[in-house]
Amino acid sequence: MKNITPRQEEILQIIATYIEEKSYPPSYQDIADRLKIKSKYAIMKHITALVSKGYLEKDASARSLRIIHPDFIPAEANEAQIPLIGRVAAGYPILAGENVERYVPIPRALIKAEGRYFALKVQGDSMIDAGIFEDDLVVVKSSSSALNKEIVVALIEDEVTVKRLIVDAGQPYLKAENPAYPDIYPQGGWSIQGKVVGLIRELH
Amino acid sequence: MKNITPRQEEILQIIATYIEEKSYPPSYQDIADRLKIKSKYAIMKHITALVSKGYLEKDASARSLRIIHPDFIPAEANEAQIPLIGRVAAGYPILAGENVERYVPIPRALIKAEGRYFALKVQGDSMIDAGIFEDDLVVVKSSSSALNKEIVVALIEDEVTVKRLIVDAGQPYLKAENPAYPDIYPQGGWSIQGKVVGLIRELH
């Protein structure tokens, strides 16, 4: 998919925000108003460019814009789009664009509190006693700290892992919810990336 | 909320369908076309009625309809609305309107195949070894049969239960995924209501 100019990206964002607010798409005039410019025609040219670049679709009728590009699809009334983190590139923060595989829609019920969220596909069976299975999708609220016994996503030596955080008298450690796995007492650099707040499983 | 006439319900449905197809609301003319009538004004009167009855909202601009009533909210691009089954009234089929507590949005990823779906809040811990905990929301595909080892929702003497179906040589039975619970060999009237195809958990 071709590159777009900063102005065009701005317009895509305005369209998405407008739809989130009103639940129907803006007219060219509406977009011009939000950009504080006076020309519908300028908007039209940007829209035309976005359509031909495959970011947008439109019909002949009024307010018929439809966003195609996944990165700009508006969060709908009952759902939010959060980034699904794929392979984590060494050295990058977990939420860096480089790590985003795609965006996935999540029911708003799972993300009540303000904050940044991301999703992660669970690998391995180290948390089965907590009801977290391989290939489950966990919804994570971004945070650099957590409380005792909360289930967290941690980054240990550029490896992402889901475990239960234990903070008692001694050194904090990460506990698997599966007797077959040992507790992890992180040695070198490690960090908490967030708390697991939800889970979505797809049975086949 | 006040009652609406059959014609008004028809129009609400047309609006919802139109939005699902095009992802933007119809004009009065569009609605008139689908009803095969020629009058925009007739549509306008119905819309006005629906607004005053609280089923619909509209702004002053073109194509600014917004459905308020939960039963008619259009399934959005990435999600579907499925009924959450509350207490099950004796004698009613599980999907009867009487049993619907409310509608909940579910990511489309969980409901790929055609069919009727419903959601159920899990009670008890009889399925914890299958990673299904109390208060989890299970997404169920309506079906009156199921295969061996599938997790099903069954109705036994007007009681709803989630268990694993076992069909081997002998009589089919329902197996809990928790050693503390015995297998269930249904005696009297019982029926399979659907297969569990997904699960959503909210951690606090």
Place this chain on the structure above:
DNA sequence: TATATTGGTGCACAAATGTGCAATACCAGG
């Protein structure tokens, strides 16, 4: 029969909306 409710037609009109053209401004690169 009279009357209210609901639904539809045809026409008119103003405002919203998309489209098109010519001209200007800005900025980076040659």
Place this chain on the structure above:
DNA sequence: CCTGGTATTGCACATTTGTGCACCAATATA
């Protein structure tokens, strides 16, 4: 300095769209 790409303006114009009115038709109800 010139040139090309991007962005904006102002104006004009045809359609779409919502709104309003007078009137008709079918149906149920008093």
